[in-house]
Amino acid sequence: MTRIIILAVLFSPLSAQAKKNDAYRTIAEELLKNCEDAGKAMAVTGFSYYDGRDSRDGSFVAERFAAELGKIKKNKVIGPKEVEKVLTELKSQYSGALDLNSARKTGRVFGVDWIVTGTLAELPDKRLELNALLVGVESGGIINAALGRIEKDWLGEYRKMLEEQNKAIEKNPKDAQAFYEKGVMYADLREYENAIASFDIAINIDPAHLKAYFSRGNVYRGLGGQDKAIGDFSKAITIAPKLAAPYSNRGAAYVARGEYDKAIQDSSKAIAINPSSIMGYFMRASAYNKEGEYDMAIEDYSRAIEIDPKNALAYSSRGHAYYARGEYDTAVKDSSRAMAIDPECADAYSSRGQAYFAKGEYDKAIKDYSQMIKLDPKDAKAYSQRGAAYALNGKFSRAIEDCSRAIEINPKDAKGYSQRGGVHALRGDSETAIKDYSKAIEIDPKNSEAYSSRGTAYLARGKYDRAIEDYSRMIELDPRSAGTYYNRGNIYLKKSEYDRAIEDYSKAITLDSKHAGSYYYRGAAYGNKGEWNLAIEDFSNALAINPNLADGYSNRGNIYGEKGEHDKAIGDFSKAIAIDPEDAGAYSGRGIAYSRKGEYDKAIEDFSRAIAINPKHAKAYNNRGLAYDKKGEYEKAAADRKKYRNLIKFQ
16 A cells, blocks of 8 residues: 555645745755765655654655755755665665664665755644755764755645545555555644544554554644553554654653653663654653753753754753753853744744843843744743733733733633732732632642742731641642742741741751751741740851841841840841941841940940931830930930830830
């Protein structure tokens, strides 16, 4: 039945309109640019998708591309049909996924100088991205690469081919290969149920049909049926354990299931079999990213770029990894490089947009997210991200409009509701924020961030117990979230439950030993318990991390004062004042320390400064009155006490 397919391709309308062929000509010219050796012989293999799935798309593209290559400098070109025919006769196999080693071997079979190979990627509106590679047969390395977009205008041919295939099946209903090829055509037409049904029949006829398992696995994976996909890829591996693609694709299914260790294991196996497996590197990098192993992810994306220098997605993905590592400028550079290669790479705008967002350059982030929306007006994530940028830029109405649009596009996306809830929270509307967070949780009961955000909204409304419930649920879902322990600890501190607060701050410190706030507030909890030395130790640790923490000096000064170490207290309050000259509390604290030392003039000066900064500072009036008493200035003392009594009536 393969013969029928080849004939159908042979008589397909390869001489399409000149305008459509211009796209192939442009890519071909770019590929041979700076390759001065006219008359070089080259063989064109069928182009494949990154995941190595079987598709007739690659044959159509390769035939047209070969025709254009032959017109340039009168190069000798061996087309993909001849390549396939000879390899079939030799019982050799060119693997579906990109494999530079196989390309080199193929070149030697045909005695050519170059192999033209590459990959395809599906785009919206029936378009494909063609990434062509020129491989030197002797060197085995990539000489040049070219990227472009082409119209997928041959779908009508698949209908004709299906008719021919059905006629052939009527004559031989036990032909597993015929059903397999029928399934491939249905998959190319995106009629996935029909594709699965055809693959099912092929497998029932031939339980060892490798490609049927592999192709059905890819369809299941694309539809989100990861368990079934893993089963099919595992069967393919059993049949052909030395083929890379089933390992890399099973790795992709494991990534989707969150089983990252298994994904890394499978991807590594694919790379060991085929060192130029871009799918293998991508899936392993994705798993490393999910596990927070950003250095390893960057290394894999870099290797993918070495193999395929025109791979815009590899640059943008590496940009995401740099972003996760906090290297925002490098992330911007990688994303910009991806855009230079492919101005329509939406992921590049996403990667650069989030880096600009993290840098606080919200206008630039908005511009990138707007470009994402221009490329795909139904990209809910782009609206959601732009909404967040508008919110932090103070444009709340536009932010809510964008988040609502994201929800309209994808009402089952919990993140859309979480994002809009965040905008309401920034506006100070915690009640409406809680409603959106609750909707996000209803859609996705395991959405840890929604629980955390709703907890913060409850905290803003003074509903401490509800906030604790949400933070506790967040911790169940993500026990390594230092920030959530810290937030829950703050509530326990407000409720004067100091032991529980200390327990949460200690857990936060175990998870993130560089968080000054956890030390600071644990110090406050110890201070409220009267455990002065532990409090001083924690305040000192907080100040070692953040030397500009004025409150850290003030609170440590208070503890020193309670211990009778007044000079140390004065030293700490003075440092707090140096950091924040408008800190009334620090002046008041230093005034108390001076009073305890009997230096009443200095004390009165500090209390007066505190009152000048905050005329409603009742304790400063009371303490200044006490200092005046000590100096025998009783009228001034009486006036301060009167002012103190008047103020506390309204506090």
